[in-house]
Amino acid sequence: DNGIKLLAIDLGASSGRVMLGSFADGKVEVEEIHRFPNGPVEIAGQLHWDVQQLLQEMKQGIAAAAGRYGPLQSLSVDTWGVDYGLLDDQGELLYAPHHYRDQRMEGIASVLETALPPGEQFKLTGNQSSLINTVYQLFADLQGNPGLRGTARQLLMMPDLFHYMFSGVAAAEQTIWSTSGLLNADSTVPSEEVLRRLELPAELIPRLVPAGTVLGELRPALQEELGTGPLKIIAGASHDTASAVASIPYDSGSVGTGRISGLNPPQPAAAFISCGTWSLVGLETTEPVLSDEAFACGFTNESCFGGTNRLLKNITGLWLLQETQRSWTEAGEPLTHQEAAELAVNLDRSKADIAILDPNDPLFSTPGDMPLRIESYCIRTGQPVPQTRAEIIRSILESLALSYAGTIRELEAITGRTVSCIHMVGGGIQNKLLCQLTADATGKEVIAGPVEASAIGNIVVQLTALGAIQAPEARRVVARSCTPVRYQPAVSNYFYPQ
Ligand code: ADP
Numbered sequence: 001d002n003g004i005k006l007l008a009i010d011l012g013a014s015s016g017r018v019m020l021g022s023f024a025d026g027k028v029e030v031e032e033i034h035r036f037p038n039g040p041v042e043i044a045g046q047l048h049w050d051v052q053q054l055l056q057e058m059k060q061g062i063a064a065a066a067g068r069y070g071p072l073q074s075l076s077v078d079t080w081g082v083d084y085g086l087l088d089d090q091g092e093l094l095y096a097p098h099h100y101r102d103q104r105m106e107g108i109a110s111v112l113e114t115a116l117p118p119g120e121q122f123k124l125t126g127n128q129s130s131l132i133n134t135v136y137q138l139f140a141d142l143q144g145n146p147g148l149r150g151t152a153r154q155l156l157m158m159p160d161l162f163h164y165m166f167s168g169v170a171a172a173e174q175t176i177w178s179t180s181g182l183l184n185a186d187s188t189v190p191s192e193e194v195l196r197r198l199e200l201p202a203e204l205i206p207r208l209v210p211a212g213t214v215l216g217e218l219r220p221a222l223q224e225e226l227g228t229g230p231l232k233i234i235a236g237a238s239h240d241t242a243s244a245v246a247s248i249p250y251d252s253g254s255v256g257t258g259r260i261s262g263l264n265p266p267q268p269a270a271a272f273i274s275c276g277t278w279s280l281v282g283l284e285t286t287e288p289v290l291s292d293e294a295f296a297c298g299f300t301n302e303s304c305f306g307g308t309n310r311l312l313k314n315i316t317g318l319w320l321l322q323e324t325q326r327s328w329t330e331a332g333e334p335l336t337h338q339e340a341a342e343l344a345v346n347l348d349r350s351k352a353d354i355a356i357l358d359p360n361d362p363l364f365s366t367p368g369d370m371p372l373r374i375e376s377y378c379i380r381t382g383q384p385v386p387q388t389r390a391e392i393i394r395s396i397l398e399s400l401a402l403s404y405a406g407t408i409r410e411l412e413a414i415t416g417r418t419v420s421c422i423h424m425v426g427g428g429i430q431n432k433l434l435c436q437l438t439a440d441a442t443g444k445e446v447i448a449g450p451v452e453a454s455a456i457g458n459i460v461v462q463l464t465a466l467g468a469i470q471a472p473e474a475r476r477v478v479a480r481s482c483t484p485v486r487y488q489p490a491v492s493n494y495f496y497p498q
């Protein structure tokens with residue numbers, strides 16, 4: 001198992017990175033080769049992703065890694081969920097893929113939901129209905145542009161699309177498709193019922209493959225252009241959240257998966273919060289959880305590497321802070337992530353105006369002047385309007401922590417299990433205050449790390465596909481390679497005053 005070098009490309013909604021993974025002596029080391037910004041681009045009133053630019057940035061990172069480290073064994077891309085590109089019969093991308101925050105779904109949601117109500121979507125697919133889901137987007141595309149039925153031949157989710165561009169092989173990787181609202185709840189096949197009721201063309205969906213499938217090789221022209229030599233293209237756990245969760249180094253004491261769900265009494269479980277642009281709060285179970293209660297509380301089921309299930313809620317996460325910072329940057333007063341975090345830490349909480357926001361309020365879901373929206377939310381809900389930048393940031397962080405705590409309580413009620421501790425992963429855990437507030441609000445220990453969870457999960461899944469490790473070993477490799485930071489809940493704090 002000595003000396004494997006490979007590339008994990010992790011594309012988040014706010015930034016992308018090309019990471020070199022080196023595996024030796026049972027441990028992985030990760031080096032950031034190239035990082036680049038990502039975000040919505042408006043074209044003629046609609047929001048898209050700039051895939052050309054993303055491809056260019058990825059190529060730059062691949063070439064840099066090959067130049068520095070010589071032959072690499074493989075490459076895999078993971079991305080945010082739900083978005084896709086459509087290919088024509090020549091295999092050409094028809095247009096730049098839409099961004100899930102585009103608003104074209106609003107006009108068609110009621111039509112779709114008349115044909116297939118949210119409760120039925122949940123029972124059939126395990127997915128909570130949401131306007132951002134692939135199924136809503138595709139339905140909107142076909143309604144808005146019926147000609148697509150004639151021209152679109154294949155629907156490739158974002159990681160599938162990049163794997164196709166790199167290898168020429170089109171496949172539908174299960175974890176990313178499990179966010180689509182188009183598969184059966186077990187995520188192994190398309191839901192014929194959903195396709196039939198919404199009159200969606202089944203032929204658009206390529207063959208489904210499990211996470212950890214070698215698709216082919218980097219196209220020879222790209223090998224030459226980028227100076228890589230032969231390089232395997234692997235469909236890993238290509239949904240970034242699936243990769244992030246694959247990297248969680250659960251303690252053996254805090255059973256992470258639901259393999260124990262048949263036991264009575266149920267054993268404690270470790271929950272996770274994947275903290276980036278979104279906050280994904282959930283726990284792993286053996287089977288999809290399709291109860292009325294899970295539906296009513298807004299949970300969704302997605303598929304994990306190795307075929308287990310993730311019961312989780314999508315909470316509008318640090319997007320609130322990202323958009324707030326963007327507004328300040330536009331006003332000529334930028335703040336780095338670190339400066340923003342420090343402002344909130346140094347605030348005198350006893351004299352501050354803190355408002356509690358519902359992060360998932362639709363008001364916050366689209367790009368815009370976030371400080372102004374927070375102000376109108378506070379007026380609407382009769383709360384003091386945070387005045388200073390420190391108060392605004394602190395309000396966002398406390399609101400996130402409280403919404404995590406509410407979600408953890410719901411998870412306990414729905415699964416009948418006690419959450420023993422919470423693993424937080426992703427870029428957002430660099431905000432130490434957010435981790436501490438989460439421990440305080442939940443009353444549970446928070447185990448934070450790794451920060452680059454998606455990239456590390458991406459790497460260990462590739463190692464299994466290459467046969468360098470066995471799947472059950474993946475988390476042990478991560479545990480050996482990273483040291484998490486622990487946060488204990490405060491005995492007494494303002495979330496639960498004595
Ligand atoms: P995504 O994958 O969705 O693009 P990331 O996992 O990269 O998101 O997390 C991005 C978030 O991490 C940012 O919105 C920011 O709030 C937070 N963050 C990044 N760097 C820092 C830092 N140095 N200190 C505090 N927070 C940070």
Ligand code: LRH
Pocket residue numbers: 012013079080081082100132179239240241276277278280314
């Ligand atoms: C997080 C994420 C999340 C959702 C959203 C669209 O990056 O993948 O799990 O699917 O993006």
